[in-house]
Amino acid sequence: MQYGLLVMGAPYSSPAPHSALRFSHAVLARGHQIEGVFFYHDGVHNASSLMAPPQDELNLREAWAELNQQHGVQLDVCIAAALRRGLMSESEAQRHGKQASNVASPFELTGLGQLLELQHRTDRLITFA
């Protein structure tokens, strides 16, 4: 089965991203596919490359990047939700006159249309909020 994930919880303040990751690995282990993950609401913070948890804690941003590298899972971040929370790519940082950026590949800033498209493309879209 083709799965899509919608993640709306922030890392370390909500169990949602961790649950979503565990869910991803569980369904992949059972031979299903994860088409993509869409980060919306406070879930956009998962994409921050400035995330620096203590070394004995899982780095959620790295865990998502690994999911992308090992299984080709697309990682889309809602651009409107991201910008108002201070998450932006290098090109957005330039556009908004900011001195730093914190969203980089494999995360991609994109519109809500991608979420609807993910829902169309998959058999199940599971929300983690």
Added chain:
Amino acid sequence: MATPDALLVIIRHAPHSSNWLREGLDAALVAAAFGQPVHLLFMGQGIMALLKEQGSGAPGQKATLPTIDMLEMYDIDKLWVAEGALEGMHLSADSLVEGVTPIADQEIPGLLQQHAKIFNF
């Protein structure tokens, strides 16, 4: 009752205490702009989004009522509101904006079953 392939967006958060309502409505509007039929169900604290004559919220927060008033322009005309939540908050249907349909709590599982696609905010 439901159009096949319609998206049901459930709103469960009140205005201003968080961004859930605004971002839920954004998702509904984008889906409608993409030509998908969209239905809305307001439950729990979410019914407060429908209260008439509300202003803007906590300092710096925009009002969401103008967005609610705009839904019809996007062909979003099915707005259900859970009756249990209305009673629970001692609100009458008259205190809500025009065009909302109260739905009995026991009918909500049926409504969910009619929609294959649901977003929950």
